[in-house]
Amino acid sequence: MLPIKKILFATDFSECANYAFKYSVILAEKYNAELVMFHAIVMFRDDPNNPDYRFPDMTDCYKTIEKASHKEFDRLCSDWKKLKTKNVVVRGFSPAEEILQYAEAKNMDLIVMGTHGRSAITRFFLGSTAEKVVRFSLCPVVTLREEPKEFIKTRRYGRILFPTDYSEYAQKALKWPVELAKDYHTELDVLHVIEQNIPPQYYSAEISSIFDLDRKLKKRAMKALARFLEGVDRKEVDVRRFIREGKSDVEIVKFAEKRSIDLIVMSSHGMSGIERILMGSTTERVLRRALCPLLTIKG
Template sequence: MRPKNRVRRKLKMEIKQILVPVDFSEYSDRAVDFALTLAEKLNAAITLFHVIVMFSEDVDEARRLKEYEQVVRAREKWIQERLKAHRMEADERGIAVKSEVRRGFSPADEILEFLAEKDFDLVVMGTHGRTGIKHLIHGSVTERVVRLSPVPVLTVHHAQHEFNPKHILVPIDFSRHSLKAVDYAALLAQQFQAQVTFLHVIEEMIHPAFYAAHMESLFQLDPQLKTRALERLQSFVNRSDLNAQYMVLEGKPYKEILEFANQHNVDLIVMATRGLTGLDYILLGSTAERVVRLAQCAVLTVGHVEEENQE
């Protein structure tokens, strides 16, 4: 691990409007807690957002629309009471808060549509962390929002009891997307006085020379590879006014990110997501989405970065 180095860049973004989708699960309640903490730190406002999924309880009720309308209205009343408790907590902490309830068939689509209509800076939401067959069958509202949101998304696991990051991990792949992740990590590091580690993972590749030489590591095959990568990493990240440290590892990116986070008490991962869709997503998945699904800490994903002048 390299010694800490001071790197500088003037931050240009701010977080003033936070959207918090809620479904009143333990994951959702934890997301509200995290959002309230962020709002206090950043002097931001919160909008609580709930989607009533139409015809989700009983297919027979859909055939009796009048009766079903009564069911939905009763549910709306119950939801407003639940939201009121969250609003009262925000009021007590001096946080501006609003709430919105909509009807729809897809919570993810309703969240994305609401994001397109309003001017939000961040989404904070819980994740159930599904894996295996259950994940393949049901997918995840959170993962769809992570993949398609026009603003960063902070995903929260219920096992993490509070949002007070002291060690932030920022995976870097040298894309322009990574640059925006650096800026958001810097913003939060300054607010929470957190340590930041920038990590680049050199992906294992199958190459005849690797096996012919009976090497166990790419760093054995090219002894200067790690040094060059560290120098490139420091130069690339040299844009934020931070005390930062740098790491270069080899392996599967998502596995190395998760292992490093678990072994070094990381409580927030900030990373870029490429926003894969269609066949690319089905075939390749996403390093960021695997990290979101499997990480034991909160993950802030930053995507949909426009081309910028990087000078």
């Protein structure tokens, strides 16, 4: 069984965060883990639209919000009396930074949080809290944007998806989907997406697939996928291999929806600088589009 003993549930008390709460409770029960309920209060002393104006004494504001936060935590946990929980409310300038600092300081095994998308231009300049946590967290992170009704109802994963690019990061992350598949006695789909554009000159010949251009490519890709999975005991885990072509994030999300995947597990080896700003990573793009929960493992 995966060694999950401390789960950090980060919330802003939104509807999306409430989905994440139910999810984190089920995981905490499964692994007999402590559930830390975490909320970061972020307020500014100065009005950014009028620097000469300062807000009233913030101490009272903080105390009021802290009290309301603890009350909301108690309400959420009212139906889960046997669960080991801890309420944490902190003050800071950035929710993502507070979540990351606390998770590292307390050696959390897993972070669970909701995500709700920003517009493209806002995300370009600010990013989302979930994306920042996924990008920099040292421990695995589960993000949700929709309510995982089937998981909440059955308390198990019916099918798990692990997309791979055969990298060392993916190899290190493979342990998580394999162990989850064992823990939940479920199927594990392993997917590799070939990103290769067809040169325009081939369109007139009605060649629209890279597999038509290289008929042995799919066979070679399947062999590479088999080598990647050599260390997995097929007697313990029902592993199924798939090859697709196209843009990785698009094909991963499409595959997950078509196969009714309950959880996508991906490795993260973030880009830096202008490349990430302009393009983002495949993991971050899947995070923004996937309807099912996404578990990200730091490579």
